[in-house]
Amino acid sequence: MNARQEWVRRIPNVIVGVLAGAVAAIVTALVMALSRSWFGIMPPPESVPDRVAPLLDIDTFFSMFGTYGGYNGLKQFGIMSGLRGLFTVGIIVGVAYALVIESRCSRRSPRWFLGASRPAWIFIIGAVLAVWIGFVIFLWPVLPANFIGLPYSTSRIVSIAALLIWYVLFAGTVMLVYRTTTSRLARSQAVTAADASAVDTNDTKNATTATPASTAVAPIARPLSRRGLLNAAVGAALVYPLYELMKDFYYDATFFYDGTVYSGTGIQPITPTDEFYTVTKNVVDPDVDRDLWELEVRGAIDNDITMSFGDLDAYEQIDQESTLMCISNRIGAGLFSNANWRGIRMRDVLESAGVHDDAYEVKLSGADAFVDTFGMDYALDENTLLVYQINGEPLPRIHGYPVRVIVPGLYGEKNVKWITRIDVITEDVEGFYEQQGWGPDFVPPTRSDIFAPRTAGAGQSAIFREEIRAGSQVEIRGRAFAADRGIRSVEVTTDDGATWEPAEIYYPGTDLTWSLWRYIWTPEEPGEYRVYSRAVDGTGTPQPSEPRGIIPQGARGYNIVTATVVEPLTL
Numbered sequence: 314m315n316a317r318q319e320w321v322r323r324i325p326n327v328i329v330g331v332l333a334g335a336v337a338a339i340v341t342a343l344v345m346a347l348s349r350s351w352f353g354i355m356p357p358p359e360s361v362p363d364r365v366a367p368l369l370d371i372d373t374f375f376s377m378f379g380t381y382g383g384y385n386g387l388k389q390f391g392i393m394s395g396l397r398g399l400f401t402v403g404i405i406v407g408v409a410y411a412l413v414i415e416s417r418c419s420r421r422s423p424r425w426f427l428g429a430s431r432p433a434w435i436f437i438i439g440a441v442l443a444v445w446i447g448f449v450i451f452l453w454p455v456l457p458a459n460f461i462g463l464p465y466s467t468s469r470i471v472s473i474a475a476l477l478i479w480y481v482l483f484a485g486t487v488m489l490v491y492r493t494t495t496s497r498l499a500r501s502q503a504v505t506a507a508d509a510s511a512v513d514t515n516d517t518k519n520a521t522t523a524t525p526a527s528t529a530v531a532p533i534a535r536p537l538s539r540r541g542l543l544n545a546a547v548g549a550a551l552v553y554p555l556y557e558l559m560k561d562f563y564y565d566a567t568f569f570y571d572g573t574v575y576s577g578t579g580i581q582p583i584t585p586t587d588e589f590y591t592v593t594k595n596v597v598d599p600d601v602d603r604d605l606w607e608l609e610v611r612g613a614i615d616n617d618i619t620m621s622f623g624d625l626d627a628y629e630q631i632d633q634e635s636t637l638m639c640i641s642n643r644i645g646a647g648l649f650s651n652a653n654w655r656g657i658r659m660r661d662v663l664e665s666a667g668v669h670d671d672a673y674e675v676k677l678s679g680a681d682a683f684v685d686t687f688g689m690d691y692a693l694d695e696n697t698l699l700v701y702q703i704n705g706e707p708l709p710r711i712h713g714y715p716v717r718v719i720v721p722g723l724y725g726e727k728n729v730k731w732i733t734r735i736d737v738i739t740e741d742v743e744g745f746y747e748q749q750g751w752g753p754d755f756v757p758p759t760r761s762d763i764f765a766p767r768t769a770g771a772g773q774s775a776i777f778r779e780e781i782r783a784g785s786q787v788e789i790r791g792r793a794f795a796a797d798r799g800i801r802s803v804e805v806t807t808d809d810g811a812t813w814e815p816a817e818i819y820y821p822g823t824d825l826t827w828s829l830w831r832y833i834w835t836p837e838e839p840g841e842y843r844v845y846s847r848a849v850d851g852t853g854t855p856q857p858s859e860p861r862g863i864i865p866q867g868a869r870g871y872n873i874v875t876a877t878v879v880e881p882l883t884l
Contacts, residue, residue: 334407353461358395576647615667656700685744799851
């Protein structure tokens with residue numbers, strides 16, 4: 314039989330390899346989903362996109378927003394790419410296994426467990442170890458993730474073990490499905506043409522037709538249609554529970570609330586908890602078990618600390634009002650909220666651990682593998698808290714239950730949710746978004762914006778939704794914020810900056826919060842007016858007027874709103 318004929322004979326086995334790989338991918342995906350649901354372990358279809366995201370530069374990151382329909386679309390693309398990758402790899406491995414086990418070298422070797430020869434076992438074991446080691450190395454930064462709140466150190470070990478179990482399960486399923494779908498005739502006693510070479514016809518006395526048993530080659534396995542159909546049916550049956558699990562994850566996903574803004578005419582001084590703005594990098598946020606949760610403090614300290622939730626009671630309890638704002642918040646937009654928080658000072662925990670003199674910054678890690686950093690000046694500031702309550706109630710899951718960080722004076726991304734570890738480090742380390750190129754300044758500039766009357770748009774393209782009658786009074790309301798510097802005053806112009814009038818600050822807040830202001834305007838003549846405000850922070854520094862987009866250090870500039878004034882009503 315020539316090589317071409319042998320390859321043709323292997324086509325049915327390649328098809329069986331495709332089946333084996335597909336079934337193995339379905340089984341593995343199901344077990345991964347269950348592992349995430351039951352044990353909180355982040356599977357590769359989720360962890361790989363999570364690992365890749367910080368490696369994307371800002372321009373690429375935002376161009377993908379446009380391509381895939383925003384951050385939620387990008388998340389969906391990432392998770393679907395991971396699942397497609399799992400099934401693609403499954404089929405490739407299944408085909409490769411079929412080719413290896415049906416190679417002449419493999420067919421000469423004795424069969425071991427699951428009908429696989431030594432070359433086939435070497436291939437499978439080598440592939441599992443290579444993929445496992447490769448993934449452990451590549452995913453190392455995100456392996457401490459655990460969505461039910463297993464301790465940081467334990468989570469990494471659990472994740473490494475889970476990767477090995479998943480890949481062994483995958484390989485075993487490929488071998489089992491291939492073995493049960495094919496049958497092989499008894500090893501042939503015939504000899505190959507080369508091994509049954511003709512003897513020297515000139516010396517018939519010494520002629521022999523014996524061929525060493527080691528040269529016997531087993532035939533290529535034959536697929537059994539009924540077993541193949543049964544295995545295909547098993548794989549298809551597993552699709553349903555996998556679908557149900559994925560459906561549960563979808564309805565538990567962040568797509569329904571990520572990007573929630575707090576804006577409009579009804580803004581209150583203290584944002585209701587269920588309306589507090591929300592931004593998350595996750596497809597499904599952690600659902601941490603408070604009884605499992607621990608906070609580890611490690612690094613350049615005298616004494617390592619591991620705290621349970623109950624250990625928070627040993628520290629002074631602090632109530633503090635402060636405002637959070639996302640670095641992606643455009644001028645005039647609503648990724649921006651204010652709340653009352655209760656917790657303990659990070660400083661108290663670090664001082665009890667004994668911070669070394671060469672400490673440079675703290676690296677904070679969340680249960681979702683999010684990492685960010687800020688300097689020791691913020692870490693030891695009396696206003697930086699580890700909080701467990703918002704507005705008098707336990708933190709909601711989506712806002713970091715059971716414990717998160719509040720660090721006034723910095724953008725929201727620094728306020729790490731679901732915190733599980735604090736590392737005191739002696740060098741500069743970049744966080745999740747900082748690796749993309751955000752920053753290096755994460756201090757919000759002083760800003761003010763207008764939220765009433767109702768407005769549409771943001772920045773310098775906003776408009777009042779309703780026409781205003783000349784001669785009538787209009788109450789213009791807005792908010793001003795200056796990180797941890799407080800607001801001293803707000804002024805409003807209705808003539809494009811020619812004159813400025815003081816606004817009333819009816820909710821001054823504190824140095825750590827926004828201030829709410831209002832201004833009564835009575836336009837005398839019809840026409841279009843450009844209305845905007847400017848604030849002065851608590852240090853006496855005015856709001857920057859030069860416009861700047863959100864990339865890479867957050868937006869600044871005036872929120873200019875166009876008002877259309879029409880003729881007064883006549884009787």
